[in-house]
Amino acid sequence: MDNTRTADTFSQLNQEKILKIMNMVKNKEVSIEGALHLAQKEVYTEKDPQDLLTGSQFNFIIYKYKHYRWQKRILQLDFNSRTIFNIEKGTIKKQFPFSQVKGCEDAERRRFSIVFQGRQEYELEAVSLDDKRKIIYLLSRVIQSNSSKRAVESCPGRPAECDVIHEGLLDLQQNTSTSTEWVKCLAQLREGELALYCLGLGGRSPAAPATATIPLAAGDVGLSRDSGCSTFSLHTRDHRYLLRIAPTVQSSRPEAAGRLCREWLSLLERHCQPGSAAPQQGAEGCSSPEDDYEEFIVPVNEQKEEIPHPGGSCARSSLSKPPAPLAEAAEGEAAPALPPAMGTAEVPPAPPALPQPCSPSPAAKRTKAFHWDVVPCDKIQKSVWGSCDPGKRKIDVCRLCEQFQIQDTAVLLGSEPSVNQHILLDRKVAHNFNIFLKSFRIKPSELKDKLFIIHEESGGLTDEQITALRRYLPTPKDAGRYLSFKGSCSELHVVDQFMFEMCKIPQLGQRLDLLLRVRELPESIRDLEPLIIQNIQASKQLQSSPKFVAVLEYILAMGNHLNEKAGKEVAKGFRLSSLAKLPLLRGKERTFTLLHALVEQILLHQPELATFPQELTEFEALPDASMKGLSAEVDVLKKELENLIQCRRLIKPKASKVTPQESQFFKELKDLIQKYEGDLSQLSKRCEEMKKLYSNVLVKFGEPADLDSQELFGWISSFITEFRKACTEVTP
Known part of the structure; x- marks a missing residue:
């Protein structure tokens, strides 16, 4: 044992802990080596809060x-x-x-x-x-x-x-x-x-x-x-x-x-x-992102609109009340309204043709509220909402109030090895290993040579074979048992023969890791590159789409008008998660939603804005990956390349002992590593560009800094799909 290392370790502990460990040694509860490990753990715990x-x-x-x-x-x-x-x-x-x-x-x-x-x-x-x-x-x-x-x-x-x-x-x-x-x-x-x-x-x-x-x-x-x-x-x-x-x-x-x-x-x-134990949470707490929207059944008495005070101020602001489900059925119907993602059993009839603009009635009734997610005040100034002027977007308030006025009646909201032959290996591991070996058409003596062939098409192991062999690597105890075996190897079960051969190959785990990494790295880089480029293009399109911003201004104007008539405060901006709620707020006609009303208003006043999806072509289909996930993938690839370089240094023999087969193997490996370093460096630069552009998008729309692109882009993609569907239903 290194006495200097021991002294340094114990010098970092207080007297009480030193005495406790020394008493354990004195009472033969732990060896001197074990005492050092115990002291090191105490030091590490203190330094790692x-x-x-x-x-x-x-x-x-x-x-x-x-x-x-x-x-x-x-x-x-x-x-x-x-x-x-x-x-x-x-x-x-x-x-x-x-x-x-x-x-x-x-x-x-x-x-x-x-x-x-x-x-x-x-x-x-x-x-x-x-x-x-x-x-x-x-x-x-x-x-x-x-x-x-x-x-x-x-x-x-x-x-x-x-x-x-x-x-x-x-x-x-x-x-x-x-x-x-x-x-x-x-x-x-x-x-x-x-x-x-x-x-x-x-x-x-x-x-x-x-x-x-x-x-x-x-x-x-x-x-x-x-x-x-x-x-x-x-x-x-x-x-x-x-x-x-x-x-x-x-x-x-x-x-x-x-x-x-x-x-x-x-x-x-x-x-x-x-x-x-503390009460267990339900399984719904572990839901995946695709399970975010569900159908709710809400009691009638919880859905009554809030009555404003005589002074005109609302009883409760929209900031202090959690968003409520917005699906509402028409008068006399109790069928639940399903979110668009859940689909419908039949195609609903088309809404009526576009009406002509009309003047609002002076005695308009109260309207349903649009429970959107409001952008915090501290994010308004730096976002697009700071310069947003919803007043310049004309809306037909008569038509809007007619469709979304409060109904008189309340409705429910819907919402194996041979048993005769002794095996040295652990029986459970041997059983699984034997199943794998039945499809492994390689003799034990051929295994070592296969490790010097990089590519499968050149006669090397398949990716599945490498992965399986890594799973059954012999432990130090297995190696001691097999290497001390004195009998004939041919008398052993095939499971033991393979294990015996694997125990004789130096750095077997590192060799298998190297083969797998050198094959997976280029494939992973090829898979990630188009996904990163897609996220970059999506962020660029959001930054340079004036029509999309104009559509958001229309939504802001309509939502504020409804909420003002419902006795709620107006908002300066809303989060893009609110886009998913537009199809959920139904009007007097069950097939007519706030999204249909948005399409009507745009086609009446600025029909050119209906083509805004042409500026957001990257959102035609839901983006396949997220900024958070892609960043994690690139981070792991960097570590994999570092491990690959370390494995190569570890298993490379001295020049005097290298065979021609090994020499060719290490030369090819060196060339591949250099290529991967260049490819990964380029991928890392694109990943940094992706994160910077997406960060600017979050600031522009007043979104939280930790919001993942998979959520944000998903909302926009779904909105575009539903907007186009509503366009076909509004225009006969």
């Missing part, structure tokens, strides 16, 4: 099992928005608030699970053990933060903290069906969870994350005392954790071992009560 993660984003390539195959995804942990994102080719597929993360569990090799409240857990696979450790560490910080918040909510006035209720050293049995190996862990019990940190493992950094973070308060954790006097186990839905007091303590101080075991059992039983 939760606040350091705030505002950070972490992107990882992961694989998710779906439709009988492992699909590549980007897992983003965003500590700024406190959200987990599932990204595929730049598109955000799912998003989960941190508050819904209930636990995470380490599984065999590179696999792990994220347990959510109110939905099925995510079974994922990292691309490397290092990535897996980082992900589990970050998730453990999320879980600790959730536990602190639950404690504060249950005890008002208590400061937010992640205090350790109880901690100590325990032995954890390795989670395989054949192993009886015990690993020493630091166990920390916090409010609602038990975290296990392995100590003394070779190559593990002091920042190593918890081997497992077990949620205790969910009501699905079992606790049992095993036959041994100092052994007990925790059971979750899918895992069993067997723990024991260290044998050195049992042999030297049996009374203390029994007391420690009883103490752990008592504390765990108290914290495993089903009622100690």
